[in-house]
Amino acid sequence: MKVKKFLMGNEAIGLGAIHAGVNLVAGYPGTPSTEILETVAKNNDGSIHVEWSVNEKAALEVAAGGAYAGARVLVTMKQVGLNVASDPLMSLAYVGVKGAMVIVSADDPGPISSQTEQDTRHFAHFCKLPVFDPSSPEEAYEMIKDAFDFSEKYQTPVLFRPTTRICHGCGDILVDEKYEKHIPEGFVKDTMRWVIFPRTSFLNHQMIEKRNPQIGDEFSSYRFNTITGSGKKGICTHGASYGYVMENLEGSNGEAKVFKVATPFPFPEKQALDFLRGLDEVMCFEELDPVLERELIYICGKYGLNVKIHGKIDGCVQSAGENSAESVAKVLESFLGIKPTESAFPKPPELPVRPPVLCAGCPHRASFYAVKQAVKGRKAVFSGDIGCYTLGNAMPLDMVDTCLCMGADVTIAQGLHIIEPDTLNFSFIGDSTFFASGITGVVNAVYNQNDIILIVLDNSTTAMTGHQPHPGTGVTMMGEVAQKVSIEAILKAIGLTSVETVDPLDLSAAVGAVQRAAEKSGVRAVIFKSPCIAVTKSEKKYEITDKCVGCKKCISQLGCPAIVIDEGRVTVEKSLCFGCSLCAQVCPVGAIEKREG
Amino acid sequence: MNNTLLCGVGGQGTVLASRIIALSGMEAGFNVRTAETIGMSQRGGCVVSHVRVSDKNINSSLIPKGKADVIIAFEPAEAVRCIDYLKKDGTVVVNTKAVRPVTASLSGSSYDGSEMLEYLKKNVKNLTVIDGEEICARCGSSKVLNIALLAGAAKTGALGIDIESLKNAIKKRVPEKFHEMNLKAVDAVVNG
Numbered sequence: 001m002k003v004k005k006f007l008m009g010n011e012a013i014g015l016g017a018i019h020a021g022v023n024l025v026a027g028y029p030g031t032p033s034t035e036i037l038e039t040v041a042k043n044n045d046g047s048i049h050v051e052w053s054v055n056e057k058a059a060l061e062v063a064a065g066g067a068y069a070g071a072r073v074l075v076t077m078k079q080v081g082l083n084v085a086s087d088p089l090m091s092l093a094y095v096g097v098k099g100a101m102v103i104v105s106a107d108d109p110g111p112i113s114s115q116t117e118q119d120t121r122h123f124a125h126f127c128k129l130p131v132f133d134p135s136s137p138e139e140a141y142e143m144i145k146d147a148f149d150f151s152e153k154y155q156t157p158v159l160f161r162p163t164t165r166i167c168h169g170c171g172d173i174l175v176d177e178k179y180e181k182h183i184p185e186g187f188v189k190d191t192m193r194w195v196i197f198p199r200t201s202f203l204n205h206q207m208i209e210k211r212n213p214q215i216g217d218e219f220s221s222y223r224f225n226t227i228t229g230s231g232k233k234g235i236c237t238h239g240a241s242y243g244y245v246m247e248n249l250e251g252s253n254g255e256a257k258v259f260k261v262a263t264p265f266p267f268p269e270k271q272a273l274d275f276l277r278g279l280d281e282v283m284c285f286e287e288l289d290p291v292l293e294r295e296l297i298y299i300c301g302k303y304g305l306n307v308k309i310h311g312k313i314d315g316c317v318q319s320a321g322e323n324s325a326e327s328v329a330k331v332l333e334s335f336l337g338i339k340p341t342e343s344a345f346p347k348p349p350e351l352p353v354r355p356p357v358l359c360a361g362c363p364h365r366a367s368f369y370a371v372k373q374a375v376k377g378r379k380a381v382f383s384g385d386i387g388c389y390t391l392g393n394a395m396p397l398d399m400v401d402t403c404l405c406m407g408a409d410v411t412i413a414q415g416l417h418i419i420e421p422d423t424l425n426f427s428f429i430g431d432s433t434f435f436a437s438g439i440t441g442v443v444n445a446v447y448n449q450n451d452i453i454l455i456v457l458d459n460s461t462t463a464m465t466g467h468q469p470h471p472g473t474g475v476t477m478m479g480e481v482a483q484k485v486s487i488e489a490i491l492k493a494i495g496l497t498s499v500e501t502v503d504p505l506d507l508s509a510a511v512g513a514v515q516r517a518a519e520k521s522g523v524r525a526v527i528f529k530s531p532c533i534a535v536t537k538s539e540k541k542y543e544i545t546d547k548c549v550g551c552k553k554c555i556s557q558l559g560c561p562a563i564v565i566d567e568g569r570v571t572v573e574k575s576l577c578f579g580c581s582l583c584a585q586v587c588p589v590g591a592i593e594k595r596e597g
Numbered sequence: 598m599n600n601t602l603l604c605g606v607g608g609q610g611t612v613l614a615s616r617i618i619a620l621s622g623m624e625a626g627f628n629v630r631t632a633e634t635i636g637m638s639q640r641g642g643c644v645v646s647h648v649r650v651s652d653k654n655i656n657s658s659l660i661p662k663g664k665a666d667v668i669i670a671f672e673p674a675e676a677v678r679c680i681d682y683l684k685k686d687g688t689v690v691v692n693t694k695a696v697r698p699v700t701a702s703l704s705g706s707s708y709d710g711s712e713m714l715e716y717l718k719k720n721v722k723n724l725t726v727i728d729g730e731e732i733c734a735r736c737g738s739s740k741v742l743n744i745a746l747l748a749g750a751a752k753t754g755a756l757g758i759d760i761e762s763l764k765n766a767i768k769k770r771v772p773e774k775f776h777e778m779n780l781k782a783v784d785a786v787v788n789g
Contacts, residue, residue: 169632171630243658243659244661250656345683348678349713354643356642560699564697565705
C-alpha cells in the first residue's frame with residue numbers, strides 16, 4: 001500500500017532510505033544535500049543511527065565500518081564534499097562492502113551555492129562505482145531503494161547523484177506505508193577481505209573490470225533508463241534536463257526519440273545501441289559535463305555507427321551553467337524546428353541588484369569590522385573560508401581576499417606569509433569549518449613556525465546550511481547532549497602563542513583583542529564568540545534620533561540591510577533590526593539609540 | 598495546468614505561500630510540483646518559488662518562461678524581474694512596498710519601487726496592487742503579508758483556489774494562534 005505525500009526531493013530520498021531499511025546515516029551539511037539526513041533524523045523511530053560527522057571523510061569511514069558489519073548505510077554530502085571523502089572512497093571501491101552502502105553526492109549546476117560545477121558522474125567513472133541519477137523527486141524516492149538493492153547485490157558502494165532541482169523540487173509522491181527493517185549480520189573477521197593490500201587490490205581491480213560491464217548490461221533493462229518517441233533525430237538526456245526536454249516536446253510539432261539515462265556509469269551500452277539504431281543525429285542535454293555525449297561518441301566509434309552526436313563538445317549546447325526549459329528550447333529551435341515562446345512584455349527598466357548579504361545583526365559583520373579597524377593602515381591580507389562569512393567579501397566590509405575550499409583559510413594564509421613576511425596574515429574560519437578541516441592547518445602553522453592570526457568566528461551553529469549542530473554545540477543530530485568540544489582548549493593544546501575569546505558586538509573590546517594579537521608573533525588566535533541571530537532572541541531594536549547629522553557613516557562602514565535611506569533620511573527598518581547595537585557604537589554623534597517600549 | 602510564480606526577497610515568506618497553493622492543489626486531487634530558492638541567495642537575495650498544479654503529468658518543477666498564469670510578487674522590482682515568466686494575458690498581484698537593497702543605500706541610488714509599479718501598470722492588463730504594509734499594520738503583524746497577497750490572487754480567480762479554500766488551508770497549515778490575524782488579512786483584501 002502506498003500513500004500520497006507532499007515532499008521535497010531531499011525528503012523523498014531520506015524517506016526512501018528509511019523504507020530501504022537503512023541502519024546508519026552519516027553526512028556533513030552542504031547545499032543542496034542537507035535535508036536528506038535531517039529527514040531521516042526527523043522520521044527516525046529510534047532504530048537508525050543518524051549523525052552529522054565532522055566532515056565527509058569521517059562520515060564515509062563511519063558508514064563503511066557500519067557496512068562492514070552488515071548494515072545498510074547512507075552517506076550524504078554535496079559534490080565538493082565528495083572530494084574530501086575521496087581518499088576512503090577510492091580504496092573502498094576496491095574493498096567493497098557487506099550490507100549495502102549508498103553515497104549521495106548532490107551536484108549544483110549553476111553553481112547556485114557551490115565553489116565548483118563538478119560532475120559526480122565523472123567521480124563514478126574514476127572510482128569505477130555505479131551511479132544513479134534521478135530525473136524527478138518521485139523517481140528519486142524509488143531509485144534510492146533500487147540503489148540499496150544494487151549495492152547489496154554487488155557488494156559495492158554505489159553513488160547517488162541528484163542535482164539542486166531534484167533535491168529542492170517538491171511534489172506529490174507515493175510512498176510506502178510499510179517497510180522491512182534490515183538486521184545487520186555483524187562483522188565477520190576476514191583479512192583478505194577487509195585489509196587492503198597491494199595483492200588483494202590487484203585481484204579486486206580485475207574483479208571490478210569484469211563486473212562493471214555486467215552491471216552495464218543489467219542497467220540496459222533498468223526501469224528508469226527509458227527510450228520514448230520516434231523519428232530520425234534523437235535526444236539523449238538525464239536528470240532535471242529530461243523535464244526541460246519533455247516540456248518543449250509536448251504540445252509542439254517536434255518529433256524525436258528520447259533516451260533518458262538514469263545510470264550513466266556503467267553505461268547501458270546495449271540500450272544505447274537500441275536507441276541509436278535508425279537515427280541520423282542526436283542532441284545531448286546534460287548537467288554538467290558531456291558524459292553521455294562522450295559515451296555515445298565512443299559507442300558510435302566502437303560499432304562503426306554513422307550517427308552524428310551533438311552537445312557540449314561541438315558547441316551546440318552551453319558548456320557551463322544550469323540548463324533550463326529556455327536554454328533547451330533555443331537548441332531545439334534549430335535541431336527540431338520548434339518555435340520558442342517569446343516574451344509578451346517590453347524590456348523592463350533597470351532593476352536593483354540584490355547580492356546576498358550578511359543578515360542584519362549578524363555577529364560576523366561586527367567581527368570583520370573590528371579586524372578592519374584594528375589594522376587600519378597596515379599591510380594585511382584576509383583569507384576567508386566557506387560559510388555565511390564568505391559574504392564578508394561584499395562592500396563596504398571588503399574583508400575576504402581569498403576563499404578556496406573548506407579549511408583553506410588557515411593554510412593559504414601561511415603560504416602568503418612565507419612569500420611576504422612583512423604582511424599581517426589573517427585567516428577567518430567558522431566554528432563548524434574549524435572542526436571539519438581547520439585543525440590540521442593550525443597544527444601545520446605551529447609546527448612549521450608560521451606567523452598568522454587566526455580569527456575564529458564562533459556563532460554556535462552551522463549557519464549557512466540551515467543551523468546544524470556540530471562538536472562545539474553540545475548536542476548531536478539524534479538530539480542527545482554531548483560534551484562540548486572547546487575550540488579555545490584545542491588551540492591552547494596545539495600551543496598557540498596567545499588565544500583570546502571576545503564578544504565581537506563589544507566593538508572596543510573586539511578591536512583591542514585584535515590589536516594585541518597583531519602585536520605578537522607566531523600563531524595567535526582571537527575567538528569571536530556570539531550566536532547566529534537565527535539561534536538566539538532579538539535584543540531591543542534601535543532607532544535613529546534627531547541628533548543624526550546625516551553623515552551616513554553607519555551605512556558606508558557597515559552595510560547593514562536594516563539601515564536604509566528613506567526620503568533622504570537615514571532610518572532603521574524596524575522589521576529587520578535585530579538590536580546588535582553595532583551601528584550605535586559606530587555613530588560619531590550618538591544618534592542611534594535603543595527604541596522605547 | 599495552473600502555474601503560479603511567487604517572487605520576493607529572502608525572508609518575506611514566499612515558501613509558506615507556495616506550500617499552501619501546492620497542498621490545496623494536491624488535496625483537490627491534482628498533481629503538484631514546486632521549486633524553491635534555498636541556500637546562499639536566501640540572505641537578502643532574490644527568491645522565487647514555482648508552483649505547478651495539473652491534472653496531467655508535470656515534466657519539470659520549473660515554470661518555463663511565458664507560461665505562468667499568475668505572478669505573486671512580494672516586492673515591485675521582483676515582479677518586473679520575473680515578468681518574462683508571465684503568459685501574455687496573465688495576472689500579476691504585487692505588493693507596493695519596495696525593499697531597498699544594501700547596494701542601493703551604499704551607492705545613494707533612489708530606488709523606491711514607483712518606477713516598477715508604473716511599468717506593471719502600463720504593461721500588465723490583469724494587475725492587482727496591494728498595499729501590504731497597510732494590511733499588515735491593520736492586522737497587527739508583518740507576518741501576514743504572504744496571506745494577504747495570496748488572498749489578492751485568489752480574489753482574481755486566476756489562482757485556481759477560491760477564498761473559502763484559502764481560509765480552510767490557513768486553518769490547516771498555519772499554527773492556531775495565528776489563525777485570527779491571517780483570516781483578518783484575507784477579509785481585509787477581499788473587502789478592499
